Amino acid sequence: MNITAHEQWLSEMKNAALRLRQFKDENGESNLQKPGDAVIRWALSLARLPLDDLSESDFRNLQGELTCFSTFELTEPYLRKGVITPGPLLGREEIAHTHKWLRMMVEAIRLHNPLYFIAPQREWFAVYSTEEQRWKTTYIEDTIVGPGAAPLFDLFRGRLDDLRPCKRSDCGQLFLRDRSRQLYCSKRHQWVDAQRTAQGIAPERYGKRGRPPRMAKPKARKREHAKGIKRRNLKPISTKRK
Numbered sequence: 001m002n003i004t005a006h007e008q009w010l011s012e013m014k015n016a017a018l019r020l021r022q023f024k025d026e027n028g029e030s031n032l033q034k035p036g037d038a039v040i041r042w043a044l045s046l047a048r049l050p051l052d053d054l055s056e057s058d059f060r061n062l063q064g065e066l067t068c069f070s071t072f073e074l075t076e077p078y079l080r081k082g083v084i085t086p087g088p089l090l091g092r093e094e095i096a097h098t099h100k101w102l103r104m105m106v107e108a109i110r111l112h113n114p115l116y117f118i119a120p121q122r123e124w125f126a127v128y129s130t131e132e133q134r135w136k137t138t139y140i141e142d143t144i145v146g147p148g149a150a151p152l153f154d155l156f157r158g159r160l161d162d163l164r165p166c167k168r169s170d171c172g173q174l175f176l177r178d179r180s181r182q183l184y185c186s187k188r189h190q191w192v193d194a195q196r197t198a199q200g201i202a203p204e205r206y207g208k209r210g211r212p213p214r215m216a217k218p219k220a221r222k223r224e225h226a227k228g229i230k231r232r233n234l235k236p237i238s239t240k241r242k
């Protein structure tokens with residue numbers, strides 16, 4: 001491999017690092033100050049989608065992102081001195097393996113099932129305590145061969161208590177909260193749920209987007225609009241008569 005191949009690899013890693021860092025939350029906002037949170041959100045969204053649905057270019061991006069994170073974690077990508085060949089991108093099989101683990105982990109956290117992780121140089125165990133309403137983890141120093149994205153699982157381990165299922169009944173997806181009182185994955189879902197509760201409407205009457213049907217307001221607006229048209233039509237007639 002020559003220098004150009006190194007440089008190409010590095011620029012690919014840097015682009016991937018940027019995509020990870022800029023990953024948006026459910027409100028469509030990115031927070032560059034919290035790269036760890038962005039990566040958790042990126043991983044949560046990855047766990048939600050089936051790998052087979054990815055287009056060739058999306059898969060290539062994912063390959064870069066996963067390789068970048070497992071190599072550099074949250075630090076800026078760089079070329080190590082004296083390295084002859086840059087690390088290859090993770091292959092399809094490795095990615096599928098990590099994806100499977102990720103999905104299992106996300107589902108276990110959502111259901112408060114115990115978690116037991118074995119990864120290279122790291123092994124940890126997490127159980128949800130119903131009395132204390134929080135996750136308890138223990139860290140065991142051991143070397144057991146496992147999936148290639150151990151730092152990803154470590155990142156989740158650090159935020160277990162902030163990973164919550166969305167309170168909106170027909171959402172329920174796991175999200176990373178910013179505030180300790182946050183109950184919904186996004187402002188939109190909070191709003192929709194508030195509308196439902198305030199109007200006390202049965203779920204059968206929710207519309208296509210899961211929202212309750214609108215009440216009186218739009219009708220009133222329509223009537224006003226109609227009046228406006230009438231008024232505009234009347235004016236020129238009245239001036240002609242004079």
Ligand SMILES: [Zn+2]
Pocket residue numbers: 166167168171172173184185186189
């Ligand atoms: Zn939600």
